[in-house]
Amino acid sequence: MTTSRAAATPSAPERTAAPAAASVPAAPASPPVAKKVPVTRTHHGDTFTDSYEWLREKDNPEVVAHLNAEQAYTDAVTAGQEQLRQDIFNEIKNRTQETDLSVPSRKDGWWYYSRMVEGSAYSIQCRVRAAGDGSTVEHWTPPVVEPGVDVPGEQVLLDGNAEAQGQPFFSLGGAAVTRDGNLYAYAADFAGDELFTIRIKDLRTGGLLPDTIEKAFYGLAFSPDGGTLYYMVADDSWRPYQVKTHILGTPVAEDQVLYQEDDVAMWTGFGLSADRRHLLVSIGCSEFSETRLLAFDSPEKGLQTLIPRGGHILYDAEPFLWKGVEKILLTHDRDAANSMISLVDAAEFAKPLTEQEWATVVAHDEAVRINGATVTATHMVVSLRKDTIERIQATPLEGLGTAAQESGVEPSFDEELYTASMGGSEFDSPVIRVVYTSDFTPPRVYDYVLPTAALPHGELLLRKETPVLGGYRAADYVATREWATADDGTKVPLSVLRRADLPRDGTNAGVVYGYGSYEVSMDPGFGVPRLSLLDRGVVFVIAHVRGGGEMGRHWYEDGKKLRKKNTFSDFIAATDWLAQSGWVDPARIGAMGGSAGGLLMGAVANMAPEKYAAIVAQVPFVDALTTILDPELPLSALEWEEWGNPITDPEVYGYMKHYTPYENVRAAAYPAIAAVTSFNDTRVLYVEPAKWVQELRARSTGTAPIVLKIEMDGGHGGASGRYEGWKTRAWDYAFLADAIGARTLR
Incomplete structure (x- = not known):
């Protein structure tokens, strides 16, 4: 789930048409029952009694024993799915060019x-x-x-x-190389908690420098001379708040703090400007931000603030030198909900905000969401979203922000539904890297030759298309755009994926997937594992619900804070569309979502359990109110801009209390539910799904199994390594496929 909590198939002779319940195995007689230790929580006159909060005690042997018992129960309940899991794993493996x-x-x-x-x-x-x-x-x-x-x-x-050998987990969190190419800094996570050990390798000798930095966060950059390394540190609540400088060859204990952010509701990060002349420190939340620049040619001036956060403007800044004048390219939401782009002389920021002169480069458009912009030595490159589709646009710097500005040029593609995103660029390069994909087009890497007078539309140079083995043919599958109607009349876009030869006879199985938070868009993208569901006759629907960013900023704002319930009702509307579409048997629909999408799963399970045969909730944020009420917990204070602050606002508290999944479990026949989590996840703590599962089992009036799958050596993304990742996806899909009666390949 982004920087806060963030998760996501040739003809066969036959398909399964059995009802969902027929393939769900009977659960063992005694699932783990956690003891009840009632703890009361009172806010705004409301008291909630939580019987399972003690499961938060990660170092308690009784907790570890309980979690191990949960996994043993899960293994027993799903033992009948082992062959299906192995089949799906092999299908993923056989379609992937491993070397x-x-x-x-x-x-x-x-x-x-x-x-x-x-x-x-x-x-x-x-x-x-x-x-x-x-x-x-x-x-x-x-x-x-x-x-x-x-x-x-x-x-x-x-x-x-080699790095992972003997380790329970390994993930590379970032790397940086000095400009002379001699030193390589890298950050490694060996626990899954996204706290990294930074080491520096001398590429001339192959040896490691003695400099070792522990418990760093994401973010690495060298100074131009290679003598200083910049890195991030998170506080005890896992909020990145310090940018530190390490001078190579000096004790790490002497590292200096370049910047520290004390506001617990603000997130901090840094990076280099496109021309690598500045270090950019970015501080912000989802509603406003602040950028501070460190000029490498005059570091004695320290960090210089562009627009203070008091201006309540959400913006990104890209400094560059144009004809001897320092310029700032601003992507901002000042009087522009969908954002716009302005060009500003750096000297203007010394004036009061109301007196600054900003030249419009890309005007605000209600139908176009501006995601961001960067520059090369000759062009501005913009990432934008129009008609739900992410795309790239290039405009020459010559004349930018004046009447002589040329129109932007987009590389063109043949498909209706696709994603074209920036894959990287170098400031002095005449090309930019573009990554293209769609639901059934494997990722393609292009170099896009930037437009010139001699080449007015630029040129796409295909460098690679990811190979898919096993006889894959894109023509065997179909992706269409459909629309569901929400309770309030809002049209909700759907991406409907299926095999081209699937009969529309109302007997197929279906899966609805959703996320719907933090303005994150579920863009078209190829996925090998998903083919295994489609080849079993599943109609796969991606619901682009409010709270995401597919339809612009208003789409996001209409699914956050006191409008969050729109996310849930949109997903149910998508489910109803599928049930009434003629493609599937309404009794054979499953649902899937992860992280904030796991909160979505918990909410719809409470609201409409009868509509689903099975739900897979991956690292689910299901105890959101408990978490956000405690700013000492990882990420909690940062969430106030997304969900509201229930500590200070009784209306927010009451609103959240009526939808948070854990507190709204009720007496109902819940479907088969799998809550998938990791012991070392720092974004959504394992305790949330652990408590949720206990409450679900205690209140469900149905007989479908409710299980907790926990990876004891994993993080937010599960276990590390591609093979373990494939096994995880195979497990999730097998659980769904089994419950909705989609075991057999077509």
């Missing part, structure tokens, strides 16, 4: 890329020298690097498999 590599990206005279090797769980980071000075498009043509073929001069920067 593969990324498309090389050029930076400072080197081509950087990663390799995957069959049988290995983690990627290997590599590089090879680049030819030419980078002045022509030809110099930006990646070298031909083939799977399994040695590359002359290849240098291994980091082998994730």
Whole structure:
């Protein structure tokens, strides 16, 4: 679930048409029953008694024993799905080219890329020298690097498999290389708690420097001279709040704090400007922000604030030098709900906000959401969303913000529903990297030659399409845009995915997937695991519910705070559309969502349990009110801008109290439910689904099993490594497929 809580198939001869309940195995007689230790919580005159809050005691052996018992129960309940899980895992594996590599990206005279090797769980980071000075498009043509073929001069920067050896978990949280190419800093997580150990490798010798930084957060960057490393630190509530500087060769205990954010409701991060002349420190929430710049050519001036947070403007800034004048490209929501882009001389920010002169570059448009903008030496590149589709637009810098400004140019694609996003760019490059995908087009990597007078529309150069093995043909599948009608009349967009040969006879199974928070969009994108459901005759619906960003800023704002219930009713409307579509048997519909989408799963389970045969809630945020009422818990204070602050606002408290899943479990025949979590998850603590499952079992009047699947060595994304990831997805899909009677390949 983004920076806060964030989760997401050739003809066969027959399909299963059995009703959902027929394939759900009977649960063992005695699921784990946690003892009840009543704890009362009183806010705004309301008292809630929580019998299972003691399960939060992570170091309590009784808690660990209970969680292990839950997993044993889950294993017993789902034992009959083992062959189905293995089948789906093998289908994922057999469709994946296991020995593969990324498309090389050029930076400072080197081509950087990663390799995957069959049988290995983690990627290997590599590089090879680049030819030419980078002045022509030809110099930006990646070298031909083939799977399994040695590359002359290849240098291994980091082998994730070697790093992970003997560790219960491994994840690479970021890396940075000095401009001279000599030093490589990388951050590794060995627990799944997203706190990293930073090490620095001397690429000339292959040895590690003695500098080791523990418990860092995401974010790494070197100073231009390579002598200073910038990194982030999170506080005890897992909120990134400090930007620190480490001078290589000095004790880590002497590292200085460049910036510290004390407002518990604000998130902090940093990065380099596109031209790498500035360090940008970004502080913000979902409603306003603040950017501070450190100029590397005059560090003695310290951090300089552009627009203070008191201006209550949500913005991103990109500084660059144009014809000797320092410019700032602003993507902002000042009098522009969907955001717009302005060009401002840096000197203007010394004036009061009301007196500053901002030149409009991209005007506000109710039908277009501006996601962000960056620059190269010659062009502005904008990421925008129109008609729900994410796309890229390039405009020459010459004349930008004046009457002489040229129109933006978009690379064109053939499909109706697709995603085209930035895959990276270098400031002095004549090309930008674009990643393209759709629901049934595997990811393609293009280099887009930026438009010029001689090439007014630019040019797309295909560098790679991710291979899909096993006889995959995109023509065997269909994706359509449909619309459900919510209770208030709002039209909710749906992406409906199915096999092209599926009969519309009302007997098929269906799955509805949703998220709907933090303005995150569920954009079209290819997924190998999902093919296993589609090939079993499942109609897969992605519900683009309010709270997401698919339809612009208003779509997000209409599904947050005191409008959050729209997210849930939209999802139910999507379910009703599927049930009435003629494609499926209404008794064979499952639902899936993760993190904030897990809250969605919990809410719809309470509101309409009869509409679902099964629900898979991945790392579900189901005890949201308890969490947000305690600002000491990870991320809680940061959530106030998304859900409201129930501590100070009784209306918010009352509103949340009526939808949070844990507190609204009722006497009802709940469907088969799997709550999937990880012991070391710091975004949604394991205790939330652990408590929820206990309450569901205690109150359900039905007989369908309710299970807790817990990964004891995993984080928010589950266990580490691609094979474990495939096993996790196979488990989730097998649980759904079994419950909705979709076990057999067509």
